[in-house]
Amino acid sequence: MQWRILVLEAWLVQKLLGSSTFHRVVRRVHKKVHEVKQGEKLYDPSEMGGTQIDKPAGTDVQKFIRYYMEELKDQFRGSTKK
Missing domain, CATH: 1.20.5 (Single alpha-helices involved in coiled-coils or other helix-helix interfaces)
Structure with a gap:
C-alpha cells in the first residue's frame, strides 16, 4: 500500500513541475519576495513587450x-x- 502512495506522489510532482502555470506562479512569487526584501523591482523581459x-x-x-x-x-x- 505504501508504494502506491509513493508512485502517486511521484506522478503528481512530475505533472506539477511540467506545468507552465506552476512555473509562472513561482516566478511571480519569487519576483514579489525579491521586491519586498531588496526594495527594487526585478527586470522581467516579458513586461517590456517584445x-x-x-x-x-x-x-x-x-x-x-x-x-x-x-x-x-x-x-x-x-x-x-x-
Missing part, C-alpha cells in the same frame, strides 16, 4: 481589423484621431 511569440495569433488579427475599420470610418467621416 515579440510575444506565445500569444494566439487570432487576437492580434482581430484587433488589427477592428482598428483598421475604425480608421476607415473616421476617414470617410473626415475626422482623424490623434
